[in-house]
Amino acid sequence: MSTPGHPPTTFGPSALATPANAVTVARLLATPLLMATVVARGASWLTFGLWFVIAGTDGLDGIVARRMGTTRSGAFLDPLADKVCVLGAMVALVSKGTFWWVPVALIGAREFGLVAYRSWLARRGVSMPASRGAKVKTLTQSLAVGAALFPPTARHPMFADALLWAAVVLTLGTGVQYLADGQRAFAA
Numbered sequence: 001m002s003t004p005g006h007p008p009t010t011f012g013p014s015a016l017a018t019p020a021n022a023v024t025v026a027r028l029l030a031t032p033l034l035m036a037t038v039v040a041r042g043a044s045w046l047t048f049g050l051w052f053v054i055a056g057t058d059g060l061d062g063i064v065a066r067r068m069g070t071t072r073s074g075a076f077l078d079p080l081a082d083k084v085c086v087l088g089a090m091v092a093l094v095s096k097g098t099f100w101w102v103p104v105a106l107i108g109a110r111e112f113g114l115v116a117y118r119s120w121l122a123r124r125g126v127s128m129p130a131s132r133g134a135k136v137k138t139l140t141q142s143l144a145v146g147a148a149l150f151p152p153t154a155r156h157p158m159f160a161d162a163l164l165w166a167a168v169v170l171t172l173g174t175g176v177q178y179l180a181d182g183q184r185a186f187a188a
Contacts, residue, residue, distance in 0.1 A: 010068050018064075018068065019064050019068060020061045020062075020064040020068065020078075021061075021077055023057050023060055023061040023064060024057075024061045024077045024078050024081045025077070025081075026057065027054055027057045027058070027061070027081045027085055028077075028080075028081045028084055028085070030050075030053075030054050030085075031054070031084055031085050031088045031089075032088070033050070034047075034050050034051060034054055034085070034088065034089055034092070035088045035089065035091070035092040036092075037050055038089060038092035038093060038096065038149065039092050039095055039096060042096050042098070042149075042154075043098070043148065043149050043150065043151050043154030044149075044151060045151060047149045048146065048149040048150045048151065051089060051145060051146055051149050052146070054085055055085070055142045055145075055146065058078070058081070058082060058085075058138075058142075061078060062078070079115075079130065080115070082138050083111045083112075083115070086107075086138070086141045086142060086145060087104070087107065087108050087111060089145045089149075090104045090107065090108075090141075090144075090145060090164075091104065091108075093145065093148050093149075098148050098154075098157065098160070099148065099160075099161075099164060100161075103164050103165060103167075103168045104164075106168050106171070106172065107141065107167060107168060107171045110171050110172055110175040111171070113175070114175055114178055117178070117179065117182060118178070118182075121182050121185070121186060124186065126182065126185045126186050128178060128181065128182055128185070131174060131177065131178070131181075133170065133173065133174045133177060134174045134178075136170060137167065137170035137171050137173075137174050140163060140166050140167040140170050141167040141171070143163050143167075144160055144163035144164040144166075144167050147159050147160035147163050148160035148164075
């Protein structure tokens with residue numbers, strides 16, 4: 001941030017202790033609380049509020065990072081936090097019987113498989129930034145969780161289930177696209 005007479009604070013690409021990373025780490029640390037609340041209370045205003053805050057910080061850390069400087073650590077931590085938060089909430093919803101385990105397992109397998117693949121590519125000097133489709137996928141996953149936790153829509157589980165299956169289609173589709181893009185980039 002800047003103060004009168006002083007330039008704004010920015011961080012270089014190798015910085016680790018940044019405000020954006022602090023928001024991301026807070027999101028990661030709040031995930032077990034979210035999972036416990038989902039298991040204990042299910043769809044409730046408290047659970048939905050907690051989800052809303054945690055999901056909302058995904059945008060906040062991006063805004064802060066763009067203003068103060070993006071970092072390699074943030075580029076790694078932010079998508080990791082997205083996956084941990086969304087999958088943690090989905091697993092908790094499976095344990096409550098709200099979500100069926102099959103779509104959640106499909107999403108989880110793609111997410112962890114792609115993390116391994118992107119890491120493999122990165123060690124070989126190939127970067128795979130998030131695509132627009134991947135951002136839509138993450139939003140759809142978050143909306144599915146939100147719909148399952150929001151008391152008015154939780155009474156109509158077909159809505160959350162439809163969003164969950166849309167998320168599966170987007171998740172698998174973007175996964176195939178990443179594989180193809182990675183192969184092209186690696187071959188070049």
